[in-house]
Amino acid sequence: MKRSEKIIEAFLLACSLLTVLTTVGIIAVLLFETVRFFEVVPIWNFLTDTEWSPSFSKDQQHFGIMPLLAGTFLTTFIAMAVAVPLGITIAVYLSEYASNRVRNIVKPILEILASIPTIVYGYFALAFVTPYIQQAFPSLELNNFNALAPGIIMGIMILPLVSSLSEDALHAVPRMLREGSYGMGATKFQTAFRVVIPAALSGIAVSIILALSRAVGETMIVAIAAGNKPTLTFNPLNQVQTATTYIVQTVNGDVANDSIEYKTIYAVGMSLFIITLLLNNISFWLKKRYQQVYK
């Protein structure tokens, strides 16, 4: 009895150690290669140069991360512009207006959106959304590859993240608080928007940040539909290359493993890592800071 428990304990410990070691290993490699990259390319250039062209010949090579971040920022921004208003509206509807029956039907359906493979989304953006916008609004002269269509589709993909987590947060607001509001003659709408949402704000913010970091790290949709040309632009009709797309392209291309061009992927990966790490920390902090209030 005691012996078998010890074995189980050792096994569990080994499992958790393995996870920790893997994480540490990944970060170590990332860090190591990034430092090697910055031995060749000054970090200042990396941050301020407005061009990204590592595959060009030596004298025309540029290593400015800005175009890639612009691509990431643009697609993410569009996705958030879709997911946040829609997601919160859905969450408020489900939590404050819908009957239990409706909620129990709609919520799982929404969550299906999150389980569609991203490659399907990407294909959908490229093969349906872009042509549709081109046909409906020819005057826009939308590029075949653009930030708009994958941005919108990415917004749909992260929608359940926002709506589901926000709904949980709204639902967790004590009924007492709603009754306090109704008790003074407030309408349902006033109660929802002036009392329940503010009370659930930290949970809603956390859902938004998680969706944000998911959008920043999303690869397949933008790789398929946003294009492959690093462009420092904020015009959603243009083609852009996101940080993730660049990494995919370079890893798949025939670039020598010890070349500086190959090392760029570590620097870009590190930048992404730092961004998502920051976002996750903010959400963790928000959760801790504001969650206790109504216990």
Place this chain on the structure above:
Amino acid sequence: MKIEAQDVHVYYGQEHTLKGVSLSVKKNTVTALIGPSGCGKSTFLRCMNRMNDLIDNCKVSGNILIDGVDINSPSVNINELRKAVGMVFQKPNPFPKTIFENVAYGLRVNGVSNKEYINDKVEWSLKQAALWDEVKDKLKKSALALSGGQQQRLCIARALAVEPSILLMDEPASALDPISTSKIEELIYNLKASYTIMIVTHNMQQASRTSDKTAFFYMGELVEYDDTRTLFTNPKKERTQNYITGRFG
């Protein structure tokens, strides 16, 4: 009569929770509702401002007249009703807003936007609730930073701001320390001049200290309803006698 309840029945689904309660309340009096846990005191109180409408499977029948008007008739605007019948809950439930905004809330949701009027009303309400001196320098601070007793008085101020004529209090002091409790009781005494008050309490001393009339509920029925002094010193029913002397419940 300010409030007249006639043969009120309440069902939660199949459960028959209130079984024909009739009770009349005079203007500017305090009525205490007492009885063992689960006997339907809160349920009855929540009929007065139709708070039970919010509960999916709850059905209310019978007549409840306030100032002679049946509050369940279709012509009654429920938001107006709830404005006129303020409610204070068992646990303080301030909104996650500033102290000022908590009190101003009822005015704002009822369409008041005149700044000066709101300022005056907030001050007046906080004074009525005997909280003004303690918070006048931190109106812009979060209400959640107040103590439990202060929060409860804030909730009273919040209810008073929309000028109700009736105040329903469901065990308003049960979560508070003795000093805060006595402050609330004193407040109830002072508010009686301008409001008709119904208070649910488990505390017999509190009922006898604060109320003019007391209603004893048992298993969904109104067993006895009389002047507080009579009910506590000379109850007519044995059930009441047993309850107030602590022999059960």
